[in-house]
Amino acid sequence: MTDHAQRLNASTHAPDGTVLAYQRHGFGRPLVLLPGQANNHHWWDGVRADFHATHATLTMDYRGTGASGKPTGNYSTQLFADDVIAVLDALEIEQADVYGTSMGGRVAQWLAARHPHRVRRLVLGCTSPGGPHAQERDGSVRRALAQADPAASRQALLDLMYSPAWLAEHPGPYTTLGDPGMPPHARRGHLVASNEHDAWDALPRITAPTLVLHGEQDRLTPAANAPLLADRIPRARMHLFPTARHAYFQECRAEAGSLVSSFLAAPPDRPFPPDAHG
Template identity: 75%
Template sequence: MTDTDALPHAFARAADGTPLAYQRQGAGFPLVLLAGQANNHHWWDGIREDFHGSHSTITLDTRGTGASGRPPQGYATQQFADDVIAVLDGLGIERADVYGTSMGGRVAQWVAARHPGRVRRLVLGCTSPGGPHAVERDASVRRALAQPDPEAARQALIDLMYSPGWRTTHPGPYQTLGDPDMPPHARRGHLLASNRHDAWDALPKVTAPTLILHGDQDRMAPPANLSLLADRIPDARTHLFPGARHAYFEECRAEASALVSAFLTD
């Protein structure tokens, strides 16, 4: 059992009554960590501790995952952002730093754009603005992930997340492959939420200093989205990790966590 397995859940309640499980660890200024599509708080296992020198970390099980409620509706990145605010309200936290990756980065965009007074600093990783302006993954990626053989689809996802060289020295288990206990309706809801995300018009409303990170070999969320986000968010900084795929935050952990920590404490 790891330390993150042992983290106790606390609960906030969304506006529609859905219970939202969250986990808090460490001391210092609050840092909200938002996971990717169809993943629970374990997405951040082994990484969250990198920020405990200056921050307390708050993760949550996005509705439909982990110990949170699994309602039949309410799956949209805007709703997920409102759920983040419900957790902060439940904790009595007025302002926090927010770091979202993949779909969590899409959620973080809405948190910062719709609630600018609640976000001190924003980090977006391996994500996109969504909508017609975004650069989407190509059809071969979609086919690989949708193939009927579950193990073949799982291997395709691993290959999209991590480079072959990194996998030879890090054979897993991997915590970024989805919550295996999600019911089908919630899994579909997360997929639709990510596919329907479009924050293009809202991004100029982000007032928090922003850092945008991406692996330059990311086929899940093509790296061209980094410059699109940076052009829309005022005074955003960017960094590309050479050779990294979607899970740059693990594969390039030392460099990525150091960059994020320096940005948050600058």
């Protein structure tokens, strides 16, 4: 088993010609891991290895991030979903498990609703249906993130992502705070894409068994969005992490990783692990 066989860093093109960089690690059933807004594949660095016992993890750099192209023009969560399909097509992957967090969960909603035959199982983490039905973050969060001082804005984001106790034990570096190499137009495009997401009418069309995960202390994407998704998606189940904020997948790594792995491994006649509850 060579390192080249275990890891593949390559690229393909979207229908509009944009270069899309992707990374495949490990062997087994493909698991697509989709990161948050204005982040590249490094969002998953801290936890992707947890799935390699059963899955080959597939990440990508959204357009505007990492090694992917950074075109001008309109960005949207539906466009990002089309980009994921382009990567799956390039790898000749007919069907995959999909785990999207934050804006990646918004992208995953469109993947599962518009391409149901391509998604075997779906995990939506710390995300929202968007639109008028969603529970928006409050004004104090928006003001904290919009501070002119970059250091203060970064600290505000850290506090929204992680609890003080976890930060005290994990001094960094952190890979979930945004791609520093993004040009301003791409960063604005990601913000618009996330803010304009509205998949409410499409959610009932999702046929894949779905697990919704969220940190109860999340103020960046309020936890009230989790039951909205779980109630709107047929047969979906929900699990909340009582002490976690937005980055529950890192802060509650052992519990979250085990829960997701059990869900993905469950046989067809038992689509949900026993500890997932709604």
